[in-house]
Amino acid sequence: MAETMVRMGELAASAVAGDVLVSLGLGSCIGLALLDRRTGIAGLAHVVLPASGGNAPKGSWKFADFAVPELVDRVVKLGARRPMLEAVLVGGASMFAVSKSSLEVGQRNEAAVRELLREQRINVIAKETGGSRGRTIRVYVGPNKVTVKEAGGTEKPLLAGATAGVNA
Template sequence: MSDTMVRMGELAASKTVGDMLVTLGLGSCIGLVLLDRRMGVAGLAHVVLPESTGHAEVNRFKFADYAVPELIRRVVALGARRPMLEAVLVGGASMFASIGGSMEVGARNEAAVKAQLATARIRVHASATGGNRGRTVRVDPKTGIVLVREAGSKDTQLYPATLNKLPTRTLQEVA
């Protein structure tokens, strides 16, 4: 199994068996996962700031207004079908809650990513956002499984939802 690390302001897409897309230490940043589970394609972006307006940055992909459209383009280029894309959001924590006010970058990042997804008509299927702890996200493109680990805890499956909590039924044959 090969880990592809997605650092701040980076994005990656894959459809390779054995790949795992990984972003470590998401605080106020948003880890955006795009999946087409039937085609076995996934993408992951590490969004640092909500918008690029007024910034002459070299790395445009750290901004939601550039990262989201580019991630869509990359997963579609690998064979994902745009109408089938599913989004998962991780991060957006309030890492500086004591400062308050306009410093709530996590909430602004989440809102900006959601706005970009709404414009692209892509629905958010799951999220692990907010709070005040960092998170790590792992995505398996072939299975579409998204794992999240909050700082100080273990990996949990965020998406797709596990069905093992539902009661099981045994079908009986009628003679």
């Protein structure tokens, strides 16, 4: 079993059952998981900011407007079917109660990712977003399981695992 770290501004996709895609300690960032539960193909993007403002270089996956379409392309390239894609969102917290700008970043990240998913007609089927706590997301490729963990807490399922072909 291989754990792939998806760090700030990175994304990854896999069709290999047993792979685990992980983003550790998401604060205002969003961990966006895309899954095709029929084929067991999944991807994870670690989105840092809502919008590139149009002049960012190609490959700036830290921006939601770059990361969302790219992640869709990557899972589709691996064999996921676009109409079957479903999304899970984790993160978008406001870590610092007093700091207005970080609150905005977390909320704006979630709003931007949701809008981009709507444009792609992808439903959000589970989420743990907002609030003030940091979170780790793990995506188990194959069993289609997504878990979330908070500081000092235990890993809990956000999307219960199921074998390919069975509705979770």
